[in-house]
Amino acid sequence: MGNVPTAVKHCLSYEQLIQDYPWLKRLLLEEKEIVPTGVKIQLIDMLSGTGLPVIEATSFVSSKWVPQMADHTDVLRGIHREPHVRYPVLTPNLQGFHDAVAAGATEVAVFGSASETFSKKNINCSIDESMLRFEEVIKAAKERQIPVRGYVSCALGCPYEGHIEPSKVSEVAKRLYEMGCYEISLGDTIGVGTPGSMFKMLQSVMAEVPTNALAVHCHDTYGQALPNILIALQMGVCVVDSAVAGLGGCPYAQGSSGNVSTEDVLYMLHGVGVETGVNLAKVLEAGDFICEALGRQTNSRVARARGRTL
Amino acid sequence: MGNVPTAVKHCLSYEQLIQDYPWLKRLLLEEKNITGHEYPEFVRIVEVGPRDGLQNEKEIVPTGVKIQLIDMLSGTGLPVIEATSFVSSKWVPQMADHTDVLRGIHREPHVRYPVLTPNLQGFHDAVAAGATEVAVFGSASETFSKKNINCSIDESMLRFEEVIKAAKERQIPVRGYVSCALGCPYEGHIEPSKVSEVAKRLYEMGCYEISLGDTIGVGTPGSMFKMLQSVMAEVPTNALAVHCHDTYGQALPNILIALQMGVCVVDSAVAGLGGCPYAQGSSGNVSTEDVLYMLHGVGVETGVNLAKVLEAGDFICEALGRQTNSRVARARGRTL
Numbered sequence: 001m002g003n004v005p006t007a008v009k010h011c012l013s014y015e016q017l018i019q020d021y022p023w024l025k026r027l028l029l030e031e032k033e034i035v036p037t038g039v040k041i042q043l044i045d046m047l048s049g050t051g052l053p054v055i056e057a058t059s060f061v062s063s064k065w066v067p068q069m070a071d072h073t074d075v076l077r078g079i080h081r082e083p084h085v086r087y088p089v090l091t092p093n094l095q096g097f098h099d100a101v102a103a104g105a106t107e108v109a110v111f112g113s114a115s116e117t118f119s120k121k122n123i124n125c126s127i128d129e130s131m132l133r134f135e136e137v138i139k140a141a142k143e144r145q146i147p148v149r150g151y152v153s154c155a156l157g158c159p160y161e162g163h164i165e166p167s168k169v170s171e172v173a174k175r176l177y178e179m180g181c182y183e184i185s186l187g188d189t190i191g192v193g194t195p196g197s198m199f200k201m202l203q204s205v206m207a208e209v210p211t212n213a214l215a216v217h218c219h220d221t222y223g224q225a226l227p228n229i230l231i232a233l234q235m236g237v238c239v240v241d242s243a244v245a246g247l248g249g250c251p252y253a254q255g256s257s258g259n260v261s262t263e264d265v266l267y268m269l270h271g272v273g274v275e276t277g278v279n280l281a282k283v284l285e286a287g288d289f290i291c292e293a294l295g296r297q298t299n300s301r302v303a304r305a306r307g308r309t310l
Numbered sequence: 311m312g313n314v315p316t317a318v319k320h321c322l323s324y325e326q327l328i329q330d331y332p333w334l335k336r337l338l339l340e341e342k343n344i345t346g347h348e349y350p351e352f353v354r355i356v357e358v359g360p361r362d363g364l365q366n367e368k369e370i371v372p373t374g375v376k377i378q379l380i381d382m383l384s385g386t387g388l389p390v391i392e393a394t395s396f397v398s399s400k401w402v403p404q405m406a407d408h409t410d411v412l413r414g415i416h417r418e419p420h421v422r423y424p425v426l427t428p429n430l431q432g433f434h435d436a437v438a439a440g441a442t443e444v445a446v447f448g449s450a451s452e453t454f455s456k457k458n459i460n461c462s463i464d465e466s467m468l469r470f471e472e473v474i475k476a477a478k479e480r481q482i483p484v485r486g487y488v489s490c491a492l493g494c495p496y497e498g499h500i501e502p503s504k505v506s507e508v509a510k511r512l513y514e515m516g517c518y519e520i521s522l523g524d525t526i527g528v529g530t531p532g533s534m535f536k537m538l539q540s541v542m543a544e545v546p547t548n549a550l551a552v553h554c555h556d557t558y559g560q561a562l563p564n565i566l567i568a569l570q571m572g573v574c575v576v577d578s579a580v581a582g583l584g585g586c587p588y589a590q591g592s593s594g595n596v597s598t599e600d601v602l603y604m605l606h607g608v609g610v611e612t613g614v615n616l617a618k619v620l621e622a623g624d625f626i627c628e629a630l631g632r633q634t635n636s637r638v639a640r641a642r643g644r645t646l
Binding site: 197 | 347527529530531532533535556557558559560562563565566567597600603604606607608609636637638641
């Protein structure tokens, strides 16, 4: 590179970057390990037998952005649709919605944000622009009597903007609800929330959206997911998002390491006497399966305690 | 009630009232409900990493490393650091260097350094080494008591009485632990009344504080609530602490419930080190870093500097060649 200073050469070197920042390497590589369609279908089929009432099956997003979900049609068509179980799919725009319906979708979800910067970086448009897209989806969904769930990401903090005002979260939640979403899932996308910020955010949102239309979607990046969920339950929320084995996170939020695991949530909920209709042992089996298929350890502490480490 | 009219009988029945009027039930219950957003102003963190944490590490940690860890923790603002255990090295080889550790650490003013003393001999050794606070370790489970310290609960109380008596003579405060407070690896379910019975005995014998331990981490906010309700009827709340293990990921919600009920002392271990070697599969104390993150998030003062605890966690994990159990530490890029 001629006379480029070492410091610049350092920055320009991908190899140097991923050597100096192992988390970046993991992040970049994780996106490239595509899970085979058959494995996805088998996972969903196993989950269908656990009593879980809702299983988010796939995302009708462009494969250019999320290669992992490129087989969305095959997955939705390939799974066994258990009676009394719902299989919502993400539909970021009208095109995705039509593809989803063509593939047999009977429930969809749209993904908004309480952070302008995150909205632009994650779905390439401002919050207002995203709402226009969602309005199209919701209108088309209403015509087909397909329910739409709304997500609000960055509800307790943004990887770019940091603190997010509760009033911003309630504003976005209210818009989605009034547009026609039957439920709003409030997501702590990078897991920075605590019972303190969860309380304040929910207080604000509950002034705008009925509590029975709210869900919490907590990430366990800072170990706060279960106490945050507990506070939400104490405030009357009765829908909780979680992921078997604590899989996944947001690839656009650096350092974020995972959804709260369904197993750990169930352990807590059953421990406080809440009914879920879900069989923990069967979820543990599904978790075993997917971790073995992915060659990774579970993020669930319950699974690890039961000797299911890989 | 003979010929009392139905309407009057109806009014006279509290159960009927709250059945017919759910809003009334909610109203009446809310007076007793945890509102979900009231916490103590200040919570004292008792750092047990150097003792409870390191005790469970199979590789013997060099004395110098232990001393350096404690010295780093002494600079974080932690008010109490459990330094070591004066237990027989035959049982717990990791703690064989107890005297060297206690003599070797820098004793920060305003920081207390309790040490475990399972019996009178251990107590005398501890005092000779400079101990100014001690702790005794009882159990709510008979089987666990026999397997862990080789005697029944009653026999252990006699030993502790000796220690407490000797400690009183020297004006040395004694902390009492009750292990298996939310479940036992051998007996399974433990009745809350058993926990409160043991806690009460220790308190009445003279322990200034009782730390209630979820030794194998099986507790949930449900069982924590019931156990604390029972214990609080026998021991003042300000004399209680919770010692939660995160084996099933329940430590933080359990601590949260305890705080909502008025408990204001929490045990934790830097980097989530350790667990109980006698409880199969148990994988760790709750990490101090994650507890601090939550406490500070709900507006509770601790006096502890999280960044400095993270540094101490980095140090001990590197020295042990292991990854931290703290999610906060991992999120901040401090994985090893």
